[in-house]
Amino acid sequence: MAYLVLARKYRPQKFSEVVGQRHVVRTLQNALKSGKLSHALLFAGIKGTGKTTVARIVAKALNCESPEKGYEPCNKCLHCIEINKGIYVDVIEIDAASNRGIDQIRELIENLKFAPAKGKAKVYIIDEAHMLTKEASNALLKTLEEPPSHVYFILATTEPNKLLPTILSRCQRYDFRRLELPLLLKHLKWICEKEKYEIEEEALELIATEAQGSLRDALSLLDQAMAYGSRTKEDIIQAFGWHENILVEELAAGLLKKDIKKTFEIAERIYNQGTDIVFLTEKLTDFFRELLLMKAFQRDTGFTFSLSTLRALSLEYQKEEIFLILQTLARDLETIKRSDYPRLHFELSLMRICEFEKLTPIKNIISRLEELINAGINFEPVKEEKEERTWENFLKVLEKEGPPSLYALLTSIKKPLITEREIVVKITLPEESLHSVEIIKKRIEDFFQKPVKIEVEKQKVLKTHFIEEIKNRDEVKNVINILGAKISHIEVKDTFKEEQK
Numbered sequence: 297m298a299y300l301v302l303a304r305k306y307r308p309q310k311f312s313e314v315v316g317q318r319h320v321v322r323t324l325q326n327a328l329k330s331g332k333l334s335h336a337l338l339f340a341g342i343k344g345t346g347k348t349t350v351a352r353i354v355a356k357a358l359n360c361e362s363p364e365k366g367y368e369p370c371n372k373c374l375h376c377i378e379i380n381k382g383i384y385v386d387v388i389e390i391d392a393a394s395n396r397g398i399d400q401i402r403e404l405i406e407n408l409k410f411a412p413a414k415g416k417a418k419v420y421i422i423d424e425a426h427m428l429t430k431e432a433s434n435a436l437l438k439t440l441e442e443p444p445s446h447v448y449f450i451l452a453t454t455e456p457n458k459l460l461p462t463i464l465s466r467c468q469r470y471d472f473r474r475l476e477l478p479l480l481l482k483h484l485k486w487i488c489e490k491e492k493y494e495i496e497e498e499a500l501e502l503i504a505t506e507a508q509g510s511l512r513d514a515l516s517l518l519d520q521a522m523a524y525g526s527r528t529k530e531d532i533i534q535a536f537g538w539h540e541n542i543l544v545e546e547l548a549a550g551l552l553k554k555d556i557k558k559t560f561e562i563a564e565r566i567y568n569q570g571t572d573i574v575f576l577t578e579k580l581t582d583f584f585r586e587l588l589l590m591k592a593f594q595r596d597t598g599f600t601f602s603l604s605t606l607r608a609l610s611l612e613y614q615k616e617e618i619f620l621i622l623q624t625l626a627r628d629l630e631t632i633k634r635s636d637y638p639r640l641h642f643e644l645s646l647m648r649i650c651e652f653e654k655l656t657p658i659k660n661i662i663s664r665l666e667e668l669i670n671a672g673i674n675f676e677p678v679k680e681e682k683e684e685r686t687w688e689n690f691l692k693v694l695e696k697e698g699p700p701s702l703y704a705l706l707t708s709i710k711k712p713l714i715t716e717r718e719i720v721v722k723i724t725l726p727e728e729s730l731h732s733v734e735i736i737k738k739r740i741e742d743f744f745q746k747p748v749k750i751e752v753e754k755q756k757v758l759k760t761h762f763i764e765e766i767k768n769r770d771e772v773k774n775v776i777n778i779l780g781a782k783i784s785h786i787e788v789k790d791t792f793k794e795e796q797k
């Protein structure tokens with residue numbers, strides 16, 4: 297027996313077998329039961345969500361000799377059987393995308409006046425209805441205005457907005473939704489059981505995710521997986537060439553953990569596979585974009601990466617952390633694209649992300665979030681940090697974290713001027729310790745998260761013959777102790793000489 301693809305083998309034959317689309321099914325059942333089904337129906341939705349399948353069930357329900365509960369086709373009578381085989385004269389399927397479409401519409405209109413040859417109703421199923429030519433649409437429109445009582449039209453389309461508004465307004469519209477991942481997964485499992493095909497749940501989850509809400513795509517992927525004999529997640533990845541997504545997900549998890557070792561190991565694997573760095577960075581950026589969306593909106597659809605990975609990471613990490621990584625990647629992506637050394641810049645980017653402080657500066661985040669909110673993205677309010685950024689608190693932290701020399705030095709200076717925009721620190725240092733200025737500056741900047749200006753006054757020294765006396769002065773001893781410095785020479789500044797005159 298020839299191999300029958302899963303989508304055909306398991307095509308639902310009655311309403312109760314339709315996967316998902318409960319809202320559509322319920323409304324149709326009620327209309328059929330009460331005999332009030334509209335003569336012009338529009339089924340809109342993405343490919344593979346059951347539009348044509350449901351249209352055929354409706355056609356059967358209208359022609360069945362003894363429909364159960366008044367709407368469910370029996371699938372046993374001659375009408376049902378012939379419709380299932382696609383040989384029933386009164387159910388006519390037209391593919392508007394094919395060249396024959398226009399001829400078929402003409403034929404259709406000519407034959408409208410004739411009563412159904414066999415059953416109770418003539419049902420015209422027009423697939424890809426948005427592809428009808430203008431001429432065909434206009435011809436159809438006339439018949440839609442007043443369809444004979446024995447005629448039903450079912451227009452199926454993935455792009456309802458491309459239909460003439462006059463056609464749309466004459467049809468009762470049913471929207472077919474993408475299938476939710478758990479539902480797809482459940483259905484795939486059910487089919488695998490029926491087929492007695494053993495396969496890991498994780499492998500099925502990959503397939504379901506990749507199908508993006510289309511049952512037909514999911515089944516066609518499962519067909520292929522079965523043909524390859526793939527049974528594990530790894531098999532599937534191998535068979536379909538889905539390495540990149542997996543690598544990106546692993547890399548993202550490493551970055552969120554700030555695990556530089558793991559991150560670089562994965563990066564190494566990526567080079568060895570010969571994956572393009574720009575492509576990979578784009579994918580990685582996409583991943584963090586989706587992660588941020590999931591975190592911010594708790595949405596469940598429209599993602600290209602594994603929902604279970606996204607969900608797990610979105611529960612574990614804060615919006616701010618995700619946002620900072622996304623921002624860094626988006627910025628670095630431009631550099632990587634232009635660079636002659638993309639690998640180097642890619643690694644720098646990974647390193648930058650891993651070096652982020654575990655506790656991100658909250659004020660920066662708030663201002664960045666404000667930018668985002670202004671750009672139209674809505675976030676819940678971020679909790680204010682309790683600890684105030686005062687000089688006293690800074691000294692407390694410094695006392696705790698060290699180094700003690702720096703603590704001693706900064707407790708000895710005058711309290712700096714802290715304004716909204718910057719901090720001005722006045723400090724007196726011996727010349728040979730001037731290199732410490734950058735360290736001091738960075739420490740203060742890290743704490744206050746604003747620019748620090750350090751005004752250094754070089755230590756003035758008195759007359760050369762007082763060298764010993766100078767060395768013994770408390771202030772000098774302090775500096776030597778604090779900075780661990782040695783006196784290499786003592787210099788009398790010109791200005792000072794001037795004063796001495």
Ligand SMILES: [Zn+2]
Nearest residue numbers: 360370373376
């Ligand atoms: Zn029947």
